Amino acid sequence: MYGVVSVVLFALLALYSNNLVEWARLTRAGEKLYFIVPIIIAFVFSFVHGNFTSYFWDALGFKAANNNKSKK
Amino acid sequence: MELNFIDLNWVNISLLFIVGFVGGMVSGFIGSGGAFVLTPAMMSFGVPGIVAVATNICHKFPKALVGAIKRHKYGQVDIKLGLIMGVFAEFGMLYGKHVMSIINKDFGEVGTSLYVSAIFIVVLAIVGGFVLRDARKLYDAEERGEDVHLHKVTKLAKWVRSIEIPGTMMYFDAIKARVSVLFIVPLGFATGMLASSIAVGGFIGVPAMIYVLGAPALMATATELVIAFVMGLGGAILYSLDGVVDTRLAMIILAGSLFGIQVGAIGTTYVKDHTVKLVMGVIMVIVLFSRFFYLPRYFSKLGWIDPLPESTMTTLKWFGDATLALALCVGAFVILGALIRGMAEHRKQHEILTAQDGIED
Secondary structure, eight states, X not given: OHHHHHHHHHHHHHHTHHHHHXXXXXXXXXXXXXXXXXXXXXXXXXXXXXHHHHHHHHHHTOOOHHHHHHHO | OOOOOOOOOHHHHHHHHHHHHHHHHHHHHXXXXXHHHHHHHHHHTTOOHHHHHHHHXXXXXXXXXXXXXXXXXXXXXXXXXXXHHHHHHHHHHHHHHHHHHHHHHHHHXXXXXXXXXXXXXXXXXXXXXHHHHHHHHHHHHHHTTOXXXXXXXXXXXXXXXXXXXXXXXXXXXXXXXXXXXHHHHHHHHHHHHHHHHHSOOHHHHHHIIIIIIOOOHHHHHHHHHHHHHHHHHHHHHHHHHTTOOOHHHHHHHHHHHHHHHHHHHHHHTTSOHHHHHHHHHHHHHHHHHHHHTTHHHHHHHHTSSOOOOHHHHHHHHHHHHHHHHHHHHHHHHHHHHHHHHHHHHHHHHHHHHHHHHHHHO
Protein backbone atom coordinates (compact mmCIF):
# COMPACT_ATOMS: atom_id res chain seq x y z
CA MET A 1 0.00 0.00 0.00
CA TYR A 2 2.75 2.43 1.02
CA GLY A 3 4.57 1.31 -2.11
CA VAL A 4 1.70 2.43 -4.33
CA VAL A 5 1.39 5.79 -2.60
CA SER A 6 5.15 6.19 -2.81
CA VAL A 7 5.18 5.57 -6.56
CA VAL A 8 2.31 8.03 -7.03
CA LEU A 9 4.17 10.64 -5.00
CA PHE A 10 7.32 10.29 -7.09
CA ALA A 11 5.28 10.43 -10.29
CA LEU A 12 3.74 13.69 -9.05
CA LEU A 13 7.23 14.95 -8.22
CA ALA A 14 8.38 14.26 -11.78
CA LEU A 15 5.25 15.87 -13.19
CA TYR A 16 5.55 19.04 -11.16
CA SER A 17 9.34 19.27 -11.05
CA ASN A 18 9.38 22.45 -13.13
CA ASN A 19 6.94 24.08 -10.73
CA LEU A 20 9.25 23.23 -7.84
CA VAL A 21 12.16 24.98 -9.54
CA GLU A 22 9.92 27.93 -10.33
CA TRP A 23 8.65 28.17 -6.73
CA ALA A 24 12.22 28.18 -5.44
CA ARG A 25 13.01 30.99 -7.87
CA LEU A 26 9.94 32.92 -6.72
CA THR A 27 11.06 32.47 -3.09
CA ARG A 28 14.40 33.98 -4.06
CA ALA A 29 12.54 36.80 -5.77
CA GLY A 30 10.64 37.64 -2.59
CA GLU A 31 7.54 35.43 -2.51
CA LYS A 32 8.56 34.01 0.85
CA LEU A 33 5.45 31.90 1.48
CA TYR A 34 6.62 29.26 -0.99
CA PHE A 35 9.30 28.26 1.52
CA ILE A 36 6.82 25.85 3.09
CA VAL A 37 6.60 23.66 -0.04
CA PRO A 38 9.92 21.76 0.35
CA ILE A 39 9.32 21.31 4.08
CA ILE A 40 5.90 19.71 3.65
CA ILE A 41 7.04 17.57 0.73
CA ALA A 42 10.03 16.34 2.76
CA PHE A 43 7.79 15.28 5.64
CA VAL A 44 5.21 13.49 3.51
CA PHE A 45 7.74 11.68 1.30
CA SER A 46 9.85 10.57 4.17
CA PHE A 47 6.89 9.15 6.09
CA VAL A 48 5.36 7.26 3.17
CA HIS A 49 8.57 6.17 1.49
CA GLY A 50 10.21 5.29 4.83
CA ASN A 51 7.39 2.91 5.67
CA PHE A 52 7.53 1.43 2.20
CA THR A 53 11.27 0.73 2.24
CA SER A 54 10.99 -0.83 5.66
CA TYR A 55 8.34 -3.30 4.45
CA PHE A 56 10.29 -3.80 1.25
CA TRP A 57 13.41 -5.16 2.96
CA ASP A 58 11.34 -7.16 5.42
CA ALA A 59 9.57 -8.80 2.51
CA LEU A 60 12.90 -9.62 0.87
CA GLY A 61 14.06 -11.25 4.07
CA PHE A 62 16.78 -8.78 5.08
CA LYS A 63 16.84 -8.90 8.86
CA ALA A 64 19.21 -7.80 11.58
CA ALA A 65 21.38 -10.47 13.21
CA ASN A 66 19.87 -9.86 16.64
CA ASN A 67 16.37 -10.50 15.36
CA ASN A 68 17.46 -13.83 14.02
CA LYS A 69 18.97 -14.76 17.33
CA SER A 70 15.86 -13.89 19.30
CA LYS A 71 13.74 -15.82 16.87
CA LYS A 72 15.44 -19.16 17.22
CA MET B 1 21.48 36.64 -6.56
CA GLU B 2 22.04 34.43 -9.56
CA LEU B 3 21.69 30.75 -8.79
CA ASN B 4 21.14 27.77 -11.03
CA PHE B 5 19.46 24.49 -10.27
CA ILE B 6 20.85 21.65 -12.37
CA ASP B 7 18.89 20.11 -15.24
CA LEU B 8 17.68 16.63 -14.50
CA ASN B 9 17.70 13.79 -16.99
CA TRP B 10 17.39 10.04 -16.60
CA VAL B 11 21.13 9.59 -16.29
CA ASN B 12 21.70 11.96 -13.41
CA ILE B 13 18.42 10.98 -11.73
CA SER B 14 19.56 7.34 -11.71
CA LEU B 15 23.02 8.29 -10.51
CA LEU B 16 21.60 10.52 -7.78
CA PHE B 17 19.34 7.67 -6.67
CA ILE B 18 22.35 5.33 -6.44
CA VAL B 19 24.37 7.98 -4.63
CA GLY B 20 21.43 8.40 -2.22
CA PHE B 21 21.28 4.66 -1.71
CA VAL B 22 24.98 4.32 -0.93
CA GLY B 23 24.91 7.50 1.17
CA GLY B 24 21.97 6.10 3.12
CA MET B 25 23.74 2.81 3.53
CA VAL B 26 26.83 4.51 4.91
CA SER B 27 24.54 6.59 7.13
CA GLY B 28 22.79 3.55 8.53
CA PHE B 29 26.07 1.68 8.93
CA ILE B 30 27.95 4.29 10.94
CA GLY B 31 24.95 5.60 12.87
CA SER B 32 24.58 9.01 11.31
CA GLY B 33 26.33 11.51 9.12
CA GLY B 34 26.02 9.93 5.68
CA ALA B 35 25.58 13.46 4.40
CA PHE B 36 29.36 13.75 4.28
CA VAL B 37 29.25 11.73 1.08
CA LEU B 38 26.00 13.25 -0.19
CA THR B 39 27.00 16.91 -0.11
CA PRO B 40 30.22 16.39 -2.13
CA ALA B 41 28.41 14.00 -4.47
CA MET B 42 25.75 16.57 -5.27
CA MET B 43 28.46 19.12 -5.89
CA SER B 44 30.10 16.73 -8.36
CA PHE B 45 26.87 16.85 -10.35
CA GLY B 46 27.38 20.59 -10.66
CA VAL B 47 25.09 21.61 -7.81
CA PRO B 48 26.40 24.82 -6.16
CA GLY B 49 27.69 24.38 -2.58
CA ILE B 50 24.89 26.38 -0.97
CA VAL B 51 22.18 24.40 -2.80
CA ALA B 52 23.86 21.07 -2.01
CA VAL B 53 23.97 21.87 1.70
CA ALA B 54 20.43 23.29 1.81
CA THR B 55 19.01 20.35 -0.12
CA ASN B 56 20.84 17.88 2.05
CA ILE B 57 19.51 19.44 5.25
CA CYS B 58 16.00 19.36 3.82
CA HIS B 59 16.15 15.64 3.04
CA LYS B 60 17.74 14.85 6.40
CA PHE B 61 15.48 16.32 9.05
CA PRO B 62 12.35 14.17 8.55
CA LYS B 63 14.64 11.14 8.37
CA ALA B 64 16.18 12.17 11.69
CA LEU B 65 12.72 12.40 13.21
CA VAL B 66 11.82 8.89 12.07
CA GLY B 67 15.16 7.60 13.40
CA ALA B 68 14.75 9.40 16.71
CA ILE B 69 11.28 7.95 17.28
CA LYS B 70 12.55 4.45 16.46
CA ARG B 71 15.49 4.66 18.83
CA HIS B 72 13.39 6.30 21.53
CA LYS B 73 11.50 3.03 21.71
CA TYR B 74 14.78 1.30 22.64
CA GLY B 75 15.31 3.89 25.36
CA GLN B 76 18.44 5.30 23.74
CA VAL B 77 17.31 8.90 23.36
CA ASP B 78 17.78 11.65 25.94
CA ILE B 79 15.09 14.02 24.72
CA LYS B 80 15.98 16.77 27.19
CA LEU B 81 19.65 16.85 26.18
CA GLY B 82 18.68 16.62 22.51
CA LEU B 83 16.25 19.51 22.69
CA ILE B 84 18.57 21.76 24.68
CA MET B 85 21.51 21.10 22.38
CA GLY B 86 19.13 21.41 19.45
CA VAL B 87 18.02 24.89 20.50
CA PHE B 88 21.61 26.14 20.81
CA ALA B 89 22.45 24.35 17.58
CA GLU B 90 19.71 26.45 16.02
CA PHE B 91 21.67 29.58 16.90
CA GLY B 92 24.80 28.03 15.42
CA MET B 93 22.80 27.18 12.32
CA LEU B 94 21.57 30.73 12.06
CA TYR B 95 25.10 32.08 12.28
CA GLY B 96 26.54 29.50 9.88
CA LYS B 97 23.85 30.21 7.35
CA HIS B 98 24.48 33.91 7.68
CA VAL B 99 28.14 33.31 6.80
CA MET B 100 27.11 31.17 3.83
CA SER B 101 24.68 33.82 2.56
CA ILE B 102 27.36 36.52 2.78
CA ILE B 103 29.77 34.33 0.79
CA ASN B 104 27.06 33.69 -1.77
CA LYS B 105 26.42 37.40 -2.07
CA ASP B 106 30.08 38.43 -2.32
CA PHE B 107 31.60 35.53 -4.24
CA GLY B 108 28.61 33.83 -5.85
CA GLU B 109 27.84 30.13 -5.98
CA VAL B 110 31.45 29.15 -6.74
CA GLY B 111 32.43 30.90 -3.51
CA THR B 112 30.01 28.73 -1.54
CA SER B 113 31.37 25.61 -3.26
CA LEU B 114 34.90 26.55 -2.26
CA TYR B 115 33.83 27.35 1.32
CA VAL B 116 32.00 24.03 1.67
CA SER B 117 34.96 22.12 0.18
CA ALA B 118 37.48 23.82 2.45
CA ILE B 119 35.48 23.04 5.60
CA PHE B 120 35.04 19.46 4.39
CA ILE B 121 38.77 19.00 3.96
CA VAL B 122 39.59 20.33 7.42
CA VAL B 123 36.78 18.51 9.23
CA LEU B 124 37.24 15.19 7.43
CA ALA B 125 40.97 15.28 8.10
CA ILE B 126 40.43 15.75 11.83
CA VAL B 127 37.45 13.42 12.28
CA GLY B 128 38.79 10.82 9.84
CA GLY B 129 42.06 10.73 11.75
CA PHE B 130 40.32 10.22 15.08
CA VAL B 131 38.02 7.58 13.68
CA LEU B 132 40.90 5.57 12.22
CA ARG B 133 42.77 5.81 15.52
CA ASP B 134 39.64 4.57 17.31
CA ALA B 135 39.33 1.70 14.84
CA ARG B 136 42.90 0.65 15.63
CA LYS B 137 42.25 0.84 19.40
CA LEU B 138 39.02 -1.12 19.09
CA TYR B 139 40.77 -3.75 17.00
CA ASP B 140 43.48 -4.17 19.62
CA ALA B 141 40.89 -4.37 22.40
CA GLU B 142 38.90 -6.97 20.47
CA GLU B 143 42.10 -8.98 19.89
CA ARG B 144 42.80 -8.92 23.62
CA GLY B 145 39.27 -10.14 24.23
CA GLU B 146 38.19 -7.05 26.17
CA ASP B 147 34.58 -5.94 26.28
CA VAL B 148 34.59 -3.06 23.80
CA HIS B 149 31.09 -2.03 24.77
CA LEU B 150 32.20 -1.17 28.27
CA HIS B 151 31.59 2.55 28.57
CA LYS B 152 34.42 4.57 30.07
CA VAL B 153 33.83 8.17 31.10
CA THR B 154 36.69 10.35 29.88
CA LYS B 155 38.77 12.52 32.22
CA LEU B 156 37.44 15.61 30.49
CA ALA B 157 33.84 14.53 31.11
CA LYS B 158 34.61 13.89 34.77
CA TRP B 159 36.05 17.38 35.07
CA VAL B 160 33.07 18.96 33.25
CA ARG B 161 30.69 17.21 35.61
CA SER B 162 32.65 18.31 38.66
CA ILE B 163 32.21 22.01 37.88
CA GLU B 164 29.28 23.47 39.81
CA ILE B 165 27.94 26.72 38.43
CA PRO B 166 24.95 27.78 40.56
CA GLY B 167 21.69 28.24 38.71
CA THR B 168 22.85 26.46 35.55
CA MET B 169 23.06 22.83 36.69
CA MET B 170 20.79 20.31 35.04
CA TYR B 171 20.40 16.53 35.29
CA PHE B 172 20.61 14.48 32.08
CA ASP B 173 19.56 10.86 31.68
CA ALA B 174 22.16 10.16 28.99
CA ILE B 175 25.03 10.79 31.38
CA LYS B 176 23.18 10.08 34.64
CA ALA B 177 24.74 13.17 36.16
CA ARG B 178 24.31 16.90 36.57
CA VAL B 179 26.20 19.22 34.30
CA SER B 180 26.14 22.97 33.73
CA VAL B 181 24.12 24.13 30.74
CA LEU B 182 26.93 26.60 30.04
CA PHE B 183 29.03 23.68 28.77
CA ILE B 184 26.26 22.62 26.44
CA VAL B 185 25.88 26.05 24.82
CA PRO B 186 29.15 26.01 22.81
CA LEU B 187 28.76 22.32 21.93
CA GLY B 188 25.29 22.94 20.52
CA PHE B 189 26.36 26.11 18.74
CA ALA B 190 29.33 24.43 17.07
CA THR B 191 27.18 21.47 16.01
CA GLY B 192 24.66 23.80 14.38
CA MET B 193 27.27 25.92 12.70
CA LEU B 194 28.96 22.91 11.15
CA ALA B 195 25.58 21.53 10.08
CA SER B 196 24.69 24.72 8.25
CA SER B 197 28.10 24.77 6.55
CA ILE B 198 28.39 21.19 5.30
CA ALA B 199 25.03 19.59 6.33
CA VAL B 200 26.77 17.27 8.82
CA GLY B 201 26.49 18.41 12.43
CA GLY B 202 26.99 15.00 13.94
CA PHE B 203 30.75 15.25 13.50
CA ILE B 204 30.79 17.67 16.41
CA GLY B 205 27.60 16.71 18.25
CA VAL B 206 28.32 13.01 18.74
CA PRO B 207 31.98 13.21 19.88
CA ALA B 208 31.07 16.20 22.07
CA MET B 209 28.43 14.19 23.91
CA ILE B 210 30.76 11.18 24.26
CA TYR B 211 34.05 12.85 25.19
CA VAL B 212 32.99 16.13 26.81
CA LEU B 213 29.79 15.08 28.58
CA GLY B 214 30.58 11.38 28.95
CA ALA B 215 27.49 9.90 27.31
CA PRO B 216 27.62 6.30 26.04
CA ALA B 217 28.10 6.10 22.25
CA LEU B 218 24.70 4.51 21.64
CA MET B 219 22.89 7.29 23.51
CA ALA B 220 25.00 9.97 21.86
CA THR B 221 24.17 8.87 18.32
CA ALA B 222 20.49 8.44 19.20
CA THR B 223 20.29 11.84 20.90
CA GLU B 224 22.09 13.37 17.93
CA LEU B 225 19.02 12.45 15.86
CA VAL B 226 16.89 14.73 18.04
CA ILE B 227 19.42 17.54 17.57
CA ALA B 228 19.54 16.83 13.84
CA PHE B 229 15.77 17.06 13.64
CA VAL B 230 15.45 20.28 15.66
CA MET B 231 18.23 22.12 13.86
CA GLY B 232 17.49 20.45 10.54
CA LEU B 233 13.92 21.70 10.59
CA GLY B 234 15.12 25.18 11.49
CA GLY B 235 17.89 25.06 8.91
CA ALA B 236 15.62 23.74 6.18
CA ILE B 237 13.16 26.58 6.83
CA LEU B 238 15.97 29.15 6.81
CA TYR B 239 17.49 27.90 3.56
CA SER B 240 14.08 27.41 2.05
CA LEU B 241 13.22 31.03 2.80
CA ASP B 242 16.20 31.89 0.61
CA GLY B 243 14.83 29.62 -2.12
CA VAL B 244 18.01 27.55 -2.34
CA VAL B 245 16.48 24.14 -1.55
CA ASP B 246 16.16 21.98 -4.66
CA THR B 247 13.18 19.83 -3.68
CA ARG B 248 13.58 17.54 -6.71
CA LEU B 249 17.12 16.65 -5.71
CA ALA B 250 16.20 16.30 -2.04
CA MET B 251 13.47 13.78 -2.82
CA ILE B 252 15.55 11.72 -5.28
CA ILE B 253 18.30 11.45 -2.68
CA LEU B 254 15.69 10.63 -0.04
CA ALA B 255 14.21 7.91 -2.25
CA GLY B 256 17.57 6.17 -2.47
CA SER B 257 18.78 6.83 1.02
CA LEU B 258 15.69 5.45 2.76
CA PHE B 259 16.35 2.16 0.99
CA GLY B 260 20.01 2.34 1.89
CA ILE B 261 19.76 3.37 5.50
CA GLN B 262 18.02 0.16 6.50
CA VAL B 263 20.51 -2.03 4.68
CA GLY B 264 23.32 -0.18 6.44
CA ALA B 265 21.69 -0.51 9.86
CA ILE B 266 21.15 -4.24 9.33
CA GLY B 267 24.74 -4.53 8.11
CA THR B 268 26.15 -3.26 11.42
CA THR B 269 24.66 -6.21 13.27
CA TYR B 270 26.86 -8.60 11.27
CA VAL B 271 30.24 -6.94 11.69
CA LYS B 272 32.70 -6.16 14.47
CA ASP B 273 32.86 -2.66 15.93
CA HIS B 274 36.28 -1.87 14.56
CA THR B 275 35.08 -2.67 11.01
CA VAL B 276 32.40 0.01 11.30
CA LYS B 277 34.99 2.58 12.37
CA LEU B 278 37.49 1.46 9.75
CA VAL B 279 34.94 1.76 6.93
CA MET B 280 33.89 5.17 8.19
CA GLY B 281 37.48 6.41 8.44
CA VAL B 282 38.53 5.12 5.04
CA ILE B 283 35.50 6.64 3.28
CA MET B 284 36.18 9.95 5.01
CA VAL B 285 39.78 10.04 3.88
CA ILE B 286 38.88 9.18 0.28
CA VAL B 287 36.14 11.85 0.19
CA LEU B 288 38.64 14.30 1.64
CA PHE B 289 41.10 13.64 -1.19
CA SER B 290 38.40 13.92 -3.82
CA ARG B 291 37.71 17.51 -2.74
CA PHE B 292 41.32 18.52 -3.42
CA PHE B 293 40.83 17.95 -7.14
CA TYR B 294 38.06 20.53 -7.27
CA LEU B 295 39.90 23.34 -5.50
CA PRO B 296 41.98 24.63 -8.47
CA ARG B 297 38.79 24.87 -10.51
CA TYR B 298 37.11 27.05 -7.88
CA PHE B 299 40.24 29.20 -7.49
CA SER B 300 40.36 29.68 -11.23
CA LYS B 301 36.68 30.59 -11.51
CA LEU B 302 37.01 33.09 -8.68
CA GLY B 303 39.98 34.66 -10.44
CA TRP B 304 42.33 33.94 -7.54
CA ILE B 305 44.78 32.16 -9.85
CA ASP B 306 45.42 32.50 -13.58
CA PRO B 307 42.54 30.96 -15.50
CA LEU B 308 43.10 27.25 -16.07
CA PRO B 309 42.62 25.79 -19.55
CA GLU B 310 39.28 24.05 -19.92
CA SER B 311 40.99 20.69 -20.56
CA THR B 312 42.88 20.87 -17.24
CA MET B 313 39.66 21.70 -15.37
CA THR B 314 37.86 18.80 -17.01
CA THR B 315 40.66 16.39 -16.14
CA LEU B 316 40.78 17.57 -12.54
CA LYS B 317 37.02 17.24 -12.20
CA TRP B 318 37.22 13.76 -13.67
CA PHE B 319 39.79 12.75 -11.06
CA GLY B 320 37.67 14.27 -8.30
CA ASP B 321 34.54 12.48 -9.45
CA ALA B 322 36.42 9.21 -9.85
CA THR B 323 37.88 9.45 -6.34
CA LEU B 324 34.46 10.16 -4.90
CA ALA B 325 32.99 7.25 -6.85
CA LEU B 326 35.75 5.09 -5.39
CA ALA B 327 34.70 6.16 -1.86
CA LEU B 328 31.11 5.23 -2.61
CA CYS B 329 32.10 1.89 -4.12
CA VAL B 330 34.31 1.00 -1.16
CA GLY B 331 31.44 1.79 1.21
CA ALA B 332 28.89 -0.16 -0.79
CA PHE B 333 31.19 -3.11 -1.35
CA VAL B 334 32.20 -3.51 2.30
CA ILE B 335 28.72 -3.09 3.73
CA LEU B 336 26.93 -5.31 1.22
CA GLY B 337 29.73 -7.87 1.46
CA ALA B 338 29.46 -7.99 5.25
CA LEU B 339 25.71 -8.24 5.04
CA ILE B 340 25.60 -11.07 2.52
CA ARG B 341 28.36 -13.06 4.27
CA GLY B 342 26.80 -12.50 7.68
CA MET B 343 23.33 -13.50 6.57
CA ALA B 344 24.60 -16.65 4.88
CA GLU B 345 26.44 -17.70 8.05
CA HIS B 346 23.41 -16.98 10.17
CA ARG B 347 21.19 -19.02 7.93
CA LYS B 348 23.61 -21.93 8.22
CA GLN B 349 23.66 -21.71 12.02
CA HIS B 350 19.91 -21.35 12.04
CA GLU B 351 19.52 -24.49 9.93
CA ILE B 352 21.82 -26.47 12.22
CA LEU B 353 19.90 -25.27 15.26
CA THR B 354 16.52 -26.11 13.78
CA ALA B 355 17.85 -29.53 12.78
CA GLN B 356 18.98 -30.12 16.37
CA ASP B 357 15.64 -28.91 17.69
CA GLY B 358 13.93 -31.38 15.39
CA ILE B 359 15.89 -34.31 16.85
CA GLU B 360 15.16 -33.22 20.40
CA ASP B 361 11.45 -33.05 19.67
